[in-house]
Amino acid sequence: MISQLTKTEREIALLLTILLAISGSILGLMGRGDLLGYHGALLAIAGYALTFVLIKDHFDPEPGPKRIEKYYDDPIKVGIVLAIFWVVIGTFVGDWVAWLLVFPDATFDAGWASFGRLRPVHTSGVIFGFGGNALIATSFHVVQRTTRARLADRVSPWVVIVGFNLFCLMAASGYLMGITASKEYAEPEWYADIFLTIIWVVYFVLYMRTLARREEPHIYVANWYFLAFIIVVAILHILNNLAVPVSFGHAKSYSLFSGVQDAMLQWWYGHNAVAFFLTAGFLGMLYYYLPKRAGRPIFSYRLSIISFWGIVFLYMWAGSHHLHYTALPHWVQTLGMTFSIMLLVPSWASAGNALMTLNGAWGKVRDDATLRFMMVAAVFYGLSTFEGSFMAIRPVNSLSHYTDWTVGHVHAGALGWVAMITFGAIYTLTPWLWNKERMYSNKLIEVHFWLALIGTMIYVFAMWNSGIIQGLMWRAYNENGTLAYSFIESVAAMKPYYVARAIGGFLFFLGAVVCAYNVWKTIQLPAVAAKNPDKPPLPARGSPTALSAAE
Amino acid sequence: MTFDHQTLAAIAKSYGLIYMMIVFVGSVIYACWPSNQSKFDRAAKSILREDDE
Amino acid sequence: MLKNHAKLERTAIGFAFAIMLVASIGGFIEIAPLFTISETVEDAPDMRVYTPLELAGRNIYVREGCYACHSQMVRTLQDEVERYGHYSLAVESKYDHPMLWGSKRTGPDLARLGDKYSDEWHVAHLLNPRAVSPQSVMPAYRWLLRNELKANDMPLHLRAMRKVGVPYTDAMIANATADTYGQANPDSGAADGFFERYGFDSNSRYFDGDKRKVTEMDALVAYLQILGELTDAADQTAGAANLENDAEGATQ
Numbered sequence: 001m002i003s004q005l006t007k008t009e010r011e012i013a014l015l016l017t018i019l020l021a022i023s024g025s026i027l028g029l030m031g032r033g034d035l036l037g038y039h040g041a042l043l044a045i046a047g048y049a050l051t052f053v054l055i056k057d058h059f060d061p062e063p064g065p066k067r068i069e070k071y072y073d074d075p076i077k078v079g080i081v082l083a084i085f086w087v088v089i090g091t092f093v094g095d096w097v098a099w100l101l102v103f104p105d106a107t108f109d110a111g112w113a114s115f116g117r118l119r120p121v122h123t124s125g126v127i128f129g130f131g132g133n134a135l136i137a138t139s140f141h142v143v144q145r146t147t148r149a150r151l152a153d154r155v156s157p158w159v160v161i162v163g164f165n166l167f168c169l170m171a172a173s174g175y176l177m178g179i180t181a182s183k184e185y186a187e188p189e190w191y192a193d194i195f196l197t198i199i200w201v202v203y204f205v206l207y208m209r210t211l212a213r214r215e216e217p218h219i220y221v222a223n224w225y226f227l228a229f230i231i232v233v234a235i236l237h238i239l240n241n242l243a244v245p246v247s248f249g250h251a252k253s254y255s256l257f258s259g260v261q262d263a264m265l266q267w268w269y270g271h272n273a274v275a276f277f278l279t280a281g282f283l284g285m286l287y288y289y290l291p292k293r294a295g296r297p298i299f300s301y302r303l304s305i306i307s308f309w310g311i312v313f314l315y316m317w318a319g320s321h322h323l324h325y326t327a328l329p330h331w332v333q334t335l336g337m338t339f340s341i342m343l344l345v346p347s348w349a350s351a352g353n354a355l356m357t358l359n360g361a362w363g364k365v366r367d368d369a370t371l372r373f374m375m376v377a378a379v380f381y382g383l384s385t386f387e388g389s390f391m392a393i394r395p396v397n398s399l400s401h402y403t404d405w406t407v408g409h410v411h412a413g414a415l416g417w418v419a420m421i422t423f424g425a426i427y428t429l430t431p432w433l434w435n436k437e438r439m440y441s442n443k444l445i446e447v448h449f450w451l452a453l454i455g456t457m458i459y460v461f462a463m464w465n466s467g468i469i470q471g472l473m474w475r476a477y478n479e480n481g482t483l484a485y486s487f488i489e490s491v492a493a494m495k496p497y498y499v500a501r502a503i504g505g506f507l508f509f510l511g512a513v514v515c516a517y518n519v520w521k522t523i524q525l526p527a528v529a530a531k532n533p534d535k536p537p538l539p540a541r542g543s544p545t546a547l548s549a550a551e
Numbered sequence: 552m553t554f555d556h557q558t559l560a561a562i563a564k565s566y567g568l569i570y571m572m573i574v575f576v577g578s579v580i581y582a583c584w585p586s587n588q589s590k591f592d593r594a595a596k597s598i599l600r601e602d603d604e
Numbered sequence: 605m606l607k608n609h610a611k612l613e614r615t616a617i618g619f620a621f622a623i624m625l626v627a628s629i630g631g632f633i634e635i636a637p638l639f640t641i642s643e644t645v646e647d648a649p650d651m652r653v654y655t656p657l658e659l660a661g662r663n664i665y666v667r668e669g670c671y672a673c674h675s676q677m678v679r680t681l682q683d684e685v686e687r688y689g690h691y692s693l694a695v696e697s698k699y700d701h702p703m704l705w706g707s708k709r710t711g712p713d714l715a716r717l718g719d720k721y722s723d724e725w726h727v728a729h730l731l732n733p734r735a736v737s738p739q740s741v742m743p744a745y746r747w748l749l750r751n752e753l754k755a756n757d758m759p760l761h762l763r764a765m766r767k768v769g770v771p772y773t774d775a776m777i778a779n780a781t782a783d784t785y786g787q788a789n790p791d792s793g794a795a796d797g798f799f800e801r802y803g804f805d806s807n808s809r810y811f812d813g814d815k816r817k818v819t820e821m822d823a824l825v826a827y828l829q830i831l832g833e834l835t836d837a838a839d840q841t842a843g844a845a846n847l848e849n850d851a852e853g854a855t856q
Contacts, residue, residue: 101710104733104741114743116669146598178667182702204620211616218594219619231620232627244767246760252663254764259697263705264638268631288598297595302582305591309578312623313571316630325679326705327694331560332638398681402709470709475683483686487712492739559637567633574626 002054004063004074005154012155014054021047027191035177036251039170039191046166071144075157077433079137080426082165084516086129087419091509094122098502102495112176120175120187126414127185127277129168134422135281136160136203139226141429142288143207146223147214156206163199167192179251183266185273186240190253193241200234221304225284228312232276240269260327267322275315278413282421283311286354289425290374294364299356303349310346314339321392324401333394340392344385351382369445373424376453380416384409399475404494405467408460415456415508423452423515430519437528440521444514451511458504466497648695648837653770654830655802656758656784661827663761664820665704668745675706676715676831689716690838699770699834711742716832723811726825748821749812755784776801788822789815806830 002010024047028040100106100115107113144151151157171188174180180187188196207230211219243253255262291298298304320328320336355378358365365371387409391400400406427445431438439445473493476484581587654662665671678684680691692715697703706713721729725736730748733740758780766772776783779801786795790808798808807829812821832838 100743101741104743107743109744109746111668111747114668114745116672116743119669119672175669180666180669182666182669182671182704184672184707208616208620214616216594216597218590219616220594220598222598224619224623227620228623228627231623235624235628235631244764246757246764250757250760252761254761254768255702256768258699258701258769259703260694261638262701262703263697264635266702268635272631291595292598295599297599301591301595305582306578309574309626312626313574313630316627317567317633322707323705325681326677327692327697329638331564335563398679401679402675402707402713406708474687475681477683483683487687488737488739491711491741494741498741556637556640559640563633563637567630570629570633 002057003060004067004072006062009154010054010058013158014051014058016155016159017047017050017054019047020044021051023047030249031251032249034250034252035174035179036191036249038177039174039179039251042170042173043166043195046162050162068150070150072151072154072157073141073144073433075151075161076137076140076429079133079140079161080429080433080519082161083130083133083137083422084426084512084519086125086133086168087422087512088509088516090122090125090130091505091512093118093125095502095505095509097122098498098505101498102502111178117175117178120180120184121172123185124168124171124175124187126419127273128171129165131278131281131418131422132164132168133161134425135226135229135277135285136164138285138289138425138429139207139229139281141433142220142222142226142284143210146220146288147211147216149210149213149215152206152209152213156202160199160203160206163195163202167196167199170195174251181241181243181253181255183240183255183269185270186237186266189251190241190243190245191251193237193243197234197238200230200237204230204234220288221298221301221308222284222287224305224308225280225287228308229276229281229284232272232280232312236269236272236276240265263323263326264320264328264332268316268319271319271322272315274413275311275318278418279315280311282418283350285425286350286374286378286421289421289428290354290371290378291357293368293371293374293424293428294358294361296357296361299353299359303353307346307349307353310349311343314343314346318343318392321397322401324394324397337392337394341389344389347385347389348382351378351385354378354381369442369449370424370427370439372449373420373427373452376449377417377420377424380412380420380456384413384417387412399471400467403467403470404463404497405471408463408467411456411463412460415452415459419508420452420456423448426515426519430522434523434525435527436522436525440518440525444518448511448514448518451507451514455504455507455509455511458507459501460504462497462500462504466494466501469493469497646693646695646837648693648698648835651695651698651835651837652803652806653699653765653772653776654834655787655798655806655826656755656762656776656780657753657787657823658827658830659761659765660753660755660758660784660820661823661825662704664748664824665827670714671704671706673706673708673710673742674712674714675709676703676713677705678713678715684713688713689832693837695837696832696835699765701765701768701770711740714828714831718829718831718833723809723825723829724813726828727812727821730821730824745824748824749814749819751820753784753788753818753820753823755781755818758784773801784823785818787826788812788818791815 002013005013021044024040024043024045026040028037028044031037031040097115097118100118111117140151140157167188170192174188174192179189181189207227211223242256244256245253257265287298287304317339318336320332321340324333324337355375358371358375365375390396391405391409427439430436470490470493473485473490474487478484676692676697678688678691685691697705727749729736730745732744733742759777762772762777762780766777775797779795779797783795783798783801786792786798787808788811790810795808799806807826810822811825811829812819
């Protein structure tokens, strides 16, 4: 892992891991009477372990001068492997909680195994663990290839990857112990939030520095989306997590805002997390890997620019559609609804752009499951953005809100769009990164594709059904003018759909396992010889002397 | 606080709209500006060059 | 070469600023008015704060992730009002840091749960939901009755809540630990002056039915029993209710 680092870089890394070990120890000591102590210990152990590795390998031979002629891909490899690790864990826990709604007594009488604590492990595991690692890894890959420049330095990519995964570990383990701020998709507590903020600033600086080194004058549009993802997620994260801790020795904190402001801020965050984490970042992925895999340039570059600014601008206003008919002022609800409907324009522009890119390459789509993953992702993106705009309309929302329809909608987006585009990117990227001719087995990609597609379909259809039935039962009146069903009758009516959903989720989880196996076997394949060993992939930057001075 | 709720809401409803129009028109002009077209074409094709996998 | 590079660098930074600007102005314009919303929110002079025991119960509600399946926000829809009670007012969650409006009803809304069922019902339900409601899919929370409530740091909790704007008095903070135990153990006399501090209609009893110790169950049930009961504001506006009909989704 550190063979590519120079002596100075190893020393900087060592300093950082020691710092991590010390701050972890301090946090652990301050929180020794509280659950916080465990997370202090976690950071400290990680810090000491990394310090040990760095000291052990400190005197390994330094990399040769040729290193700067190549892209720096080691952290990307680790990021991809971690993304696959998290998707297996995250979908497993997701399916587990789905079965808990069928067999509610399967909790071993233990707090950690109850629905309320496991659910955020699922959501954070797939959104941050899987999605986050995939975004970080692909953004490092895309930014280097599209700028034809090496990552700006060799230590900070590791800070981002390692730090981000420590954050994910703190999040997941915290929920099991009962540490949560209760804000959906922003559940980690104050110290984890501060930690992530630092990591995110490092990520931003690294990305900007790499862009600044570019050899291409124009910044390719995929980077715009990645950059918007990095910047806006930082803004959202900081604002929504403002809180006052009980003390520096307590994990618990109290949100700075209350009631209606807190709700507005939370769903402004919640919806924009969908926009900038689950949409913008993955569109960046789409705008690079889809044209690359199809061997055709993006259908309309112009359209991709217009839809970029449309998404950046419009999403920010749409969050209040999560709060229709609540105590939020009426005009804010109307504003959220209006902008949500307008959002359909840039969303469909992106989806259409992706599909038009494939127009003329349908033969490839038919034969290549990897490309098919990306095509299906674009289709699901179009479908779920349409559904989202539809559900943001107040009367529709009066039926759909609080029901499983929302869950179905989210999974149409998360399974159908986010996960599919990521699997497409992973299958494209893995052979390149590990220098193999192709993936270990195309058949297994095909198997994965059908497991994922069928699993998603079962899931989404089950939740559409259950959600609409639920919504209709809640508002049904009998001829006497009183409510026709008690709440528990609507719960009982969900049972078959909950079973179907859990089966669909299981198929999707199986697909993720197949992907993990396939990637694992691919890494073990013999490497192919570089096509052109004498020609370095990177253009020379200035004169050789200037180079070594700069490095 | 010199801004009361009415003022802020009014700003959101009026200038917010103008601001949105400006961003939209601005991005369309940028995307369709004739001298940018060759740049965009080059960018769209640049990722397909063989040497960077 | 170097000059050229500086220009490239500026483009990237300018670009990052443009994203920041476009995104944050949108967010700001929408959110800023909400921070002056107190001017438009109903007034509730009778609103009381959570007692330390109720706050501890609320923290358990958060810890166990109850909000993932239960909302606390009755919408202004006819059927919801008939099912759950008066629609929620903004003022009713003004001391909720964070709010627990929720986003999903795998179980029913809880905004007006307080005083709807007896303490015994709640304890039985939390110990085994299917004993009182055979078709329920809620997990059992038996450990709540096993775990003794830790309350020695309640003054710190109240102080943090005061920092974010909840009007806890010095006396409330000073007596927070005693009040926690005393509220769930009325015969102990631990909570001397409890009713003076939190109002004479607050509850003090053996919530979990166990007189020997104060458990997490005590705290959670105490919290569940005051949901929707912190103010009478909703009852006072009942006459002016302007509900929306589901079918039309109409206007206000």
